[in-house]
Amino acid sequence: GGGVAYRTQEELLTALKRIAGSPELRAELGEKGYSAFLRLWCREAHLKTYFEFLEVAAEKKFGAQMWPLD
Numbered sequence: 001g002g003g004v005a006y007r008t009q010e011e012l013l014t015a016l017k018r019i020a021g022s023p024e025l026r027a028e029l030g031e032k033g034y035s036a037f038l039r040l041w042c043r044e045a046h047l048k049t050y051f052e053f054l055e056v057a058a059e060k061k062f063g064a065q066m067w068p069l070d
Contacts, residue, residue, distance in 0.1 A: 002033030 004015040019025055039045060058066045 002029050002036050004029070 004013050004019065008010040019029070055065050057065070
């Protein structure tokens with residue numbers, strides 16, 4: 001939700017004009033993009049996903065996790 005989809009150059013130009021002409025739309029897209037960053041890409045989110053991956057890999061390889069995740 002933090003961007004605008006387009007398929008053609010004309011659609012891109014229309015989207016850019018819309019964004020350029022609307023401070024409210026820019027603010028909304030910025031807030032949604034930042035929210036997605038915090039949810040998916042910040043350090044804490046990245047480490048959480050990474051350690052969940054390690055836990056699944058350990059369970060597949062050893063039948064149990066090898067370390068506490070507390």
